[in-house]
Amino acid sequence: MDLPRYFIVGNRPVKFVGTEDGGMAVQVYxxxxxxxxxxxxxxxxxxxxxxxxxxxxxxxxxHVDSLRKSIS
Incomplete structure (x- = not known):
């Protein structure tokens, strides 16, 4: 799988990113x-x-930028 990959799940940003050891991390807003x-x-x-x-x-x-503006 090519990384990174970017998703919006419902309204939540989620990204799949590579790790230093060649694995994958799932990062959620x-x-x-x-x-x-x-x-x-x-x-x-x-x-x-x-x-x-x-x-x-x-x-x-x-999308992340617009969400962050709403919490500041």
């Missing part, structure tokens, strides 16, 4: 502070949910 936290539960949600949209990096960053 934290509503409380706008950071990203590791959460493997979103691996299957991002791939199989009907509420998931895979997006470009630019679309992803724009």
């Amino acid at each position: 934290d509503w409380s502070n706008g950071s990203f936290v590791h959460n493997l539960d979103y691996l299957t949600k991002a791939i199989y949910s009907d509420e998931t949209q895979e997006v470009t990096k630019e679309q992803f960053l724009s």
Whole structure:
């Protein structure tokens, strides 16, 4: 699988990123502070949910930016 990959699951940004050891990390937007936290539960949600949209990096960053503006 090519990494990184970017998703919007419902309204939550989720990204799959490579790790230094060649693995993959699933990082999920934290509503409380706008950071990203590791959460493997979103691996299957991002791939199989009907509420998931895979997006470009630019679309992803724009969505994250708009969410962060709403918490500041």
